[in-house]
Amino acid sequence: MVKKELIRRSPLRILEKSIHGGLKDGNIGVLASRKGVGKTACLVHLSTDKLFQDKPVIHVSYASRVDYIITWYEDIFKEIAKKQNLELAVEVHDDVIRNRVIMNFKQDAAHTDQVLKTVEAMIDCADFAANTIMVDGYDFRKSTAEDLQKFKDFAQKMGLRIWFSASLKKDDPLFDDNGIPYELTGYLDQIDVLITLVSQEEHVRLRLVKDYDYPPPGDLKIKLDPKTLLISE
Amino acid sequence: MNTRIEKMRNIGISAHIDSGKTTLSERILFYTKKIHKIHEVNGKDGKGATMDSMELEKERGITIASAATTVNWKDHVINIIDTPGHVDFTIEVERSLRVLDSAILVLCSVGGVQSQTITVDRQLKRYNVPRIAFVNKLDRVGANPFKVKDQLKERLGHNAVLMQIPIGLEDNYLGVVDLVSMKANYFDGTDGENVRMEEIPAELKDQADKSREEMLDAVSMFSDELMEAVLEGQENEDLINQAIRNGTITGALTPVFMGSAYRNKGVQPLLDAIVCYLPNPADVVNYAKDLDQDGKEIPLESDPEAGCVALAFKLEDGPYGQLTYLRIYQGALKKGDQLLNSRSQHTIRVGRLVKMHADTMTDISQAESGDIVALFGIDCRSGDTFVTPGLNYSMTAIFVPDPVISLAVKPVDNKSSDNLAKALQRFVKEDPTFKTYVDHESKETIIQGMGELHLDVYLERMKREYKTEVETGKPQVAYREAISQRAEFDYTHKKQTGGSGQFGRVVGYIEPFYDSPYEFVNEVKGGNIPKEYIPSCDKGFQSALKKGQLIGFPVTSIRTVLTDGQSHPVDSSDIAFQVAAREAFKAAYAKAKPQILEPIMKLSVEGPSEFIGNYFSSINQRRGLIVSTVEDGTFARVDAEVPLSEMFGYATTLRSSTQGKAEFTMEFLKYGRVPSNIAEALKEEYRDSKQKESS
Numbered sequence: 001m002v003k004k005e006l007i008r009r010s011p012l013r014i015l016e017k018s019i020h021g022g023l024k025d026g027n028i029g030v031l032a033s034r035k036g037v038g039k040t041a042c043l044v045h046l047s048t049d050k051l052f053q054d055k056p057v058i059h060v061s062y063a064s065r066v067d068y069i070i071t072w073y074e075d076i077f078k079e080i081a082k083k084q085n086l087e088l089a090v091e092v093h094d095d096v097i098r099n100r101v102i103m104n105f106k107q108d109a110a111h112t113d114q115v116l117k118t119v120e121a122m123i124d125c126a127d128f129a130a131n132t133i134m135v136d137g138y139d140f141r142k143s144t145a146e147d148l149q150k151f152k153d154f155a156q157k158m159g160l161r162i163w164f165s166a167s168l169k170k171d172d173p174l175f176d177d178n179g180i181p182y183e184l185t186g187y188l189d190q191i192d193v194l195i196t197l198v199s200q201e202e203h204v205r206l207r208l209v210k211d212y213d214y215p216p217p218g219d220l221k222i223k224l225d226p227k228t229l230l231i232s233e
Numbered sequence: 234m235n236t237r238i239e240k241m242r243n244i245g246i247s248a249h250i251d252s253g254k255t256t257l258s259e260r261i262l263f264y265t266k267k268i269h270k271i272h273e274v275n276g277k278d279g280k281g282a283t284m285d286s287m288e289l290e291k292e293r294g295i296t297i298a299s300a301a302t303t304v305n306w307k308d309h310v311i312n313i314i315d316t317p318g319h320v321d322f323t324i325e326v327e328r329s330l331r332v333l334d335s336a337i338l339v340l341c342s343v344g345g346v347q348s349q350t351i352t353v354d355r356q357l358k359r360y361n362v363p364r365i366a367f368v369n370k371l372d373r374v375g376a377n378p379f380k381v382k383d384q385l386k387e388r389l390g391h392n393a394v395l396m397q398i399p400i401g402l403e404d405n406y407l408g409v410v411d412l413v414s415m416k417a418n419y420f421d422g423t424d425g426e427n428v429r430m431e432e433i434p435a436e437l438k439d440q441a442d443k444s445r446e447e448m449l450d451a452v453s454m455f456s457d458e459l460m461e462a463v464l465e466g467q468e469n470e471d472l473i474n475q476a477i478r479n480g481t482i483t484g485a486l487t488p489v490f491m492g493s494a495y496r497n498k499g500v501q502p503l504l505d506a507i508v509c510y511l512p513n514p515a516d517v518v519n520y521a522k523d524l525d526q527d528g529k530e531i532p533l534e535s536d537p538e539a540g541c542v543a544l545a546f547k548l549e550d551g552p553y554g555q556l557t558y559l560r561i562y563q564g565a566l567k568k569g570d571q572l573l574n575s576r577s578q579h580t581i582r583v584g585r586l587v588k589m590h591a592d593t594m595t596d597i598s599q600a601e602s603g604d605i606v607a608l609f610g611i612d613c614r615s616g617d618t619f620v621t622p623g624l625n626y627s628m629t630a631i632f633v634p635d636p637v638i639s640l641a642v643k644p645v646d647n648k649s650s651d652n653l654a655k656a657l658q659r660f661v662k663e664d665p666t667f668k669t670y671v672d673h674e675s676k677e678t679i680i681q682g683m684g685e686l687h688l689d690v691y692l693e694r695m696k697r698e699y700k701t702e703v704e705t706g707k708p709q710v711a712y713r714e715a716i717s718q719r720a721e722f723d724y725t726h727k728k729q730t731g732g733s734g735q736f737g738r739v740v741g742y743i744e745p746f747y748d749s750p751y752e753f754v755n756e757v758k759g760g761n762i763p764k765e766y767i768p769s770c771d772k773g774f775q776s777a778l779k780k781g782q783l784i785g786f787p788v789t790s791i792r793t794v795l796t797d798g799q800s801h802p803v804d805s806s807d808i809a810f811q812v813a814a815r816e817a818f819k820a821a822y823a824k825a826k827p828q829i830l831e832p833i834m835k836l837s838v839e840g841p842s843e844f845i846g847n848y849f850s851s852i853n854q855r856r857g858l859i860v861s862t863v864e865d866g867t868f869a870r871v872d873a874e875v876p877l878s879e880m881f882g883y884a885t886t887l888r889s890s891t892q893g894k895a896e897f898t899m900e901f902l903k904y905g906r907v908p909s910n911i912a913e914a915l916k917e918e919y920r921d922s923k924q925k926e927s928s
Contacts, residue, residue: 066861066872102861110864114842118864121846126853 003052003092006084011222011233012049018220019193019211023163025131026156028148028190032166032181033197034174038204039165040136041229042197044069044076046163047134048096056099056130058119062107062137069102069136079228101128107139112147116154123158133162140166140183148190179209179218197224206231238515238535240309241603242507243332243560245362247353248339253369257339257494258313263424264501265304265311301547301558301605303588309508312605315547328546328616328629330360332560332605335481335511337503338366342376342491346384351839352896354389363484363512366391367503368491371399372406378491387867391487392480394451397502398444399491400434409491409499410437412445413473418502425497449473455480474509481510514603519562521618521626524575531626533563537601540564540621541572544628548615548663549607557611558589562628564621565601572619575627581619585609615663636668636681637832637877637901640688641706643677649701653678656699660691667691677706684834684899685881710878711832712915713789713904714781716825719744724817725799726809734804737762737813739770739795743821746792751778754794762798766810770795773814782819783827783912784919789904793818829912832877833905838887840895842869847890855879856908874902 016022023029031039047057061069077096081089101122105115122128135151155162168174168181175181179196180188188194194210204224209216225232248254302313314332336357340350357364366385368378378399385393397409400417408419410433417434421427433441449468453460456476462468480486490506492499515535521542522528533542541564549556559566566572570583587594587607600606613619618628644650657669657680668681682688685708695701725738739762746752753771762770778788836857838848842864848871852859857875880899887895907915
């Protein structure tokens with residue numbers, strides 16, 4: 001399959017349709033689940049989909065190591081290339097790397113102002129025309145709505161869309177009656193799109209629980225395949 | 234474990250250039266009775282030890298600058314291994330760091346953690362070398378060991394813990410309070426050789442108690458026993474020392490000592506700490522690659538009965554010829570033993586075996602794992618591994634990358650010319666990534682290496698060690714050419730008019746091939762090209778590869794497949810087929826979309842976060858690709874891939890745009906395609922130079 005076709009047929013188009021054309025500039029989207037369900041895989045798949053479209057992505061990680069994130073990208077790329085029988089995989093891979101920067105921060109030491117300053121420097125000083133930022137490992141339990149608002153203001157100022165992953169650590173019950181994770185109820189003013197991931201027998205179910213100001217539809221027609229860790233129909 | 238190895242330490246002394254490494258080394262030799270008089274290396278201006286004083290020391294015959302010096306302290310053997318002063322990432326630095334089991338990080342109490350400290354510390358970290366810190370120059374104006382301890386924590390990320398506090402500072406500096414024994418230490422006698430223990434001065438009692446509490450808090454993390462004892466108020470010196478040792482050996486704790494080597498204060502407690510807290514060779518697991526098992530990593534045993542594995546880490550020219558320094562990692566070594574050099578597969582016999590001291594050497598008949606010894610009269614290269622025949626281990630990677638940069642050097646006078654040859658011969662032996670040759674066309678001597686800094690180090694060494702002054706040309710990047718698609722050829726070389734004729738026809742194709750630089754495949758059937766001319770074709774193709782047609786650099790990553798051909802019973806010859814192959818290649822090459830490749834380096838820039846925009850733009854301006862960044866609040870590291878051709882003078886740019894606070898390291902990564910606009914410029918340059926040649 002050629003790259004163009006691959007982009008067109010991606011299950012992520014279904015996701016985009018569900019959230020009214022995808023995340024828009026200045027918006028914040030969050031993927032939330034318990035640890036180990038597949039948030040990072042989803043985030044990397046979303047990111048790789050942008051990279052296939054030659055759109056640069058900055059991946060901000062609060063994990064302790066960079067090489068671990070790079071491995072995620074390699075694995076997801078390989079899975080997509082294999083599954084879709086991608087042509088010219090080596091060339092596509094080179095382009096993907098060229099359009100991707102991984103920025104690692106220690107959340108305890110690097111405050112949001114500094115993180116945003118670095119991201120801005122990357123865009124301005126390094127002429128890196130990113131439009132999408134992926135933020136992985138941001139600790140919502142230690143943070144505040146004001147802090148997340150800084151990301152949102154930044155996204156609006158710079159014309160960016162930002163996807164976060166949120167690790168849910170609370171004891172059960174995890175979600176309120178509307179399916180919103182209790183840990184994120186304080187952030188709903190900042191979050192435009194909120195998707196939760198829940199592990200079921202055969203796969204991981206994706207549930208849209210906040211969809212801008214539209215009534216959220218709940219379960220999406222896509223799921224996460226636990227074997228390949230790809231989002232699929 | 235045997236007591237011999239328990240009582241051995243292999244240490245390095247790492248330092249920023251002005252922190253007093255030489256003075257400290259000299260005091261260590263003095264107190265361990267290796268030299269009998271202290272010579273002042275410090276200049277009259279008191280600016281501290283410099284490279285010149287190192288030279289001076291050499292002239293006086295004190296060989297602390299030699300590769301390894303053995304001293305004794307309280308029934309222990311301490312081998313002090315010289316760590317190279319230069320900071321570039323080279324195979325040589327890697328080797329000397331490998332032979333250390335631990336290190337003393339010397340810091341100036343005024344300057345604290347400086348950029349070079351960061352670099353040497355990073356090197357030690359890369360090789361997991363445990364370290365203790367020594368804050369020197371407490372007698373200086375502005376001395377502040379507490380600040381330096383904080384910098385160790387903040388800037389280097391060490392779990393730094395004070396083991397002592399100073400008694401007075403600057404002009405009033407008298408000694409230290411030891412927080413383990415809770416005694417004041419003073420250093421009496423003309424050279425501070427008598428350590429006097431006293432009660433802690435009353436005015437320091439509160440501070441000492443507080444600092445001890447902090448120390449106990451930190452070190453009890455490494456011993457449950459100590460933690461319990463502390464809770465019950467039952468801690469004793471042995472328990473504390475054991476906990477400090479546990480933390481230090483794993484690199485999780487950096488005990489901080491202090492003093493003034495110049496004023497002869499604080500050195501003996503540091504020696505005690507080396508013995509007490511730093512690992513012995515058996516505490517550290519070393520690995521060798523088993524060449525019989527595809528380079529599989531094998532842990533080595535310190536057991537003296539096991540087969541011998543030793544690394545030649547340094548060669549030195551002395552008055553008695555070449556001295557080879559070996560570190561023994563496994564087994565034992567005796568005079569008369571046979572050893573196999575696993576690189577060259579040559580067997581050698583151990584002749585004279587010596588141990589180096591400060592100003593003498595002693596002959597020994599045997600040495601065991603952990604030992605550092607020197608051998609005479611062995612022909613080998615630095616980095617070679619010697620093993621008991623039967624083993625086939627290597628301590629270092631066998632793969633040596635091709636040099637990526639070259640530089641023409643011209644000696645300024647006759648004397649320099651003689652010395653240059655000697656210097657080059659030596660460097661080539663020491664460092665497999667350093668190469669040299671004489672260019673036949675220009676008659677210039679060319680040196681080649683892995684980067685600008687790498688070659689700078691050798692130019693500096695020519696000057697310092699060989700008194701050789703050279704003029705240098707412009708650095709030249711080692712480009713390559715490669716094809717990007719398959720192309721067919723069908724070429725007939727025919728010259729049959731008068732005299733003996735020439736005839737050869739070759740048919741086949743060329744294609745990109747990534748497993749090796751070149752492969753030749755013969756698929757000719759039915760003897761259309763007679764067997765004896767097949768190697769001629771191969772030779773013809775190879776001669777065409779030496780100079781690509783785009784910019785005259787070697788062609789790489791290519792496979793040539795010969796499928797058919799034609800010969801003439803009289804006119805075909807070796808030469809005819811060589812020419813046919815060469816011309817066929819040239820014709821096919823143009824059709825195979827040839828490209829220019831350039832060396833791409835892996836760049837790592839490190840410095841304060843405040844300059845991160847400068848790092849980004851400096852990389853961006855150099856066609857660099859930023860791969861990742863790491864930021865921890867105050868410090869940032871940017872990893873990038875950059876073309877070597879854009880990196881000349883980067884050190885200066887980076888220094889001036891960051892007030893000298895950022896540093897970088899660079900190493901060869903891969904060959905990558907040159908962007909088309911630059912490729913066009915290179916091609917034009919090549920055409921111009923060819924035109925000039927012909928006119």
